[in-house]
Amino acid sequence: MRKNKLFLTLFVSLLMLSSAAWSDDAEDNxxxxxxxxxxxxxDGMGLNVQDMSVQPRDHTSAKAMGGRSDADLFKVIKEGGLAIxxxxxxxxxxxxLSDDEIHGLVKYLRKLCQCG
Amino acid sequence: MRYLFLFVALTVANAAVASEGMVILQKRCVSCHEISGPAAQSVQELWQRKGPDLFYAGSKYNAEWLKKWLVKPRRIRPAGHHPIQHIQPGKKRDMVDTTTLRPHPALSPSDAEEVTEALMKLKASAEMMGTAVFKGGSISASFGEMVFDKFNGCMACHEIEPGYGGLSGPEVYTAAKRYQADYLVSFITDPQAWNPKTPMPNKHVSAANIQKIVQYLQALAKENWDEKK
Structure with missing residues (x-):
């Protein structure tokens, strides 16, 4: 009986793993x-910038990033540019991205700009 | 009895013909393409897939386009399937390292026909498709460009004509030739339902504007881009 329960738990765990998307680390995201x-x-000079009407933010610049709170960064990643x-x-x-993954990205951005 | 035998023989013969394309798929395509699903569940898993998933190809591609493209493949994604594997920092911006891009193998016309037939049988689930469909209609290219670019910023990642637009996503000026209109509506409505780790965001474009975007893609696809290139 105990064996059956163990198998059932393992089976359900595997099922959950296979059906749920992984939470990825901040660097991969x-x-x-x-x-x-x-x-x-x-540095804001990505592959797509050539024909963009607005240049992406330089994440390595303490000046460009320092004025943004963690809450602002979280909001703009989650809800997009128009939200701020x-x-x-x-x-x-x-x-x-999950909220946890977005929090991870905010921390990653702080490392890039070495600010905040 | 004779008719029953004939029916069975025809059914078996038909199954053999239908499976020919699947044999080619298994032999030549599965090392780069997923034909059984599901979609990648992590970013790392996504990057290991060398080509687009095909397990819903029959709900995505236009068969006529697919058949021709497999005979004469042409690059659709300027920076490859996963741009992060094909770019390097440049003086003014990151640049595509074209030496890392590999051409798609070409099939013979008969193999392309068999493979297309097999792929068109691979359908998306109802959850992936959702309920939104293309309702028809048309739009001028200039108004369409406003909806696509100014209102929704899609040109940031997609070229709307050769050499104009973003490079990380696939070109969109041929998208309506390649893809079924209902797939385009469905994918723009909920990209993550098709591929949870796709770099294409859900921009929550209104249902009305998604119709206009697909109309715009259809207007773009009317141009003879191969001749213009």
């Missing part, structure tokens, strides 16, 4: 979602 515009080094009266080009990532 930064590469997957942010690099395309903010650049490989985070900035560009529509910055999309909302709430359907791609």
């Amino acid at each position: 930064y590469k997957n979602y942010c690099w395309q515009c903010h650049g490989m080094t985070g 009266d900035k560009s529509v080009l910055m999309p909302p990532w709430r359907d791609s």
Whole structure:
């Protein structure tokens, strides 16, 4: 009976693992979602900038990033540029990232700018 | 009895023909493409997939386009399937390292036909498709561009003509030739339902504007871009 319970628990755990998307670490998320515009080094000179009407923020600049609170950064990642009266080009990532992953990205940004 | 035998023989023959494309898929395509699903559940898993998932190809591609493209493949994503694997820092911005991009293998016309037939049988689930469908209609290219670019910022990642627009996403000026209109509506409505780790965000575009965007993509696809290139 105990064996059966153990198998059932293992089976349910595996099922949950296979059906739920993983929570990715901040560096992987930064590469997957942010690099395309903010650049490989985070300097705002990403692959897509050539024809953009508004240049992406330089995440390595303490001056550009220092004025933003962690709450602002969380909000702009989750809800997009328009949520803080900035560009529509910055999309909302709430359907791609969990709140925990967004908090992870905010910490990652603070490391890049060495500010805050 | 004779008719029953004929029916069974025809059914078996038909199944053999239908499976020919699947044999080619298994032999030549599965090392780069997922044909059984599910979609990648982590970013690392996503990056290991060398080409787009095909387990819902029959709900995504236009068969006529697919058949032709497999015979004469042409790059659709300027920076490859996963741009992070093909870019390097440049003087003014990150640049595509074209030496790392590999061409898609070409199939013979008969293989392309078989493979297309097999792929068109691979359908998306109802959860992926959702309920939104394309309702038809048309839009001028200039108004369409406003909806696509100014209102929703989609050009940040997508080229709307060769050499104009973002490079990380696939070109969109041929999107309506490649993809079924209902798929485009569904994918823009909820990209994560198709691929939880796609770098394409859900921009929560209004249902009315998604219709306009697909109309715009159809207007763009009317141009003969191959001739213009």
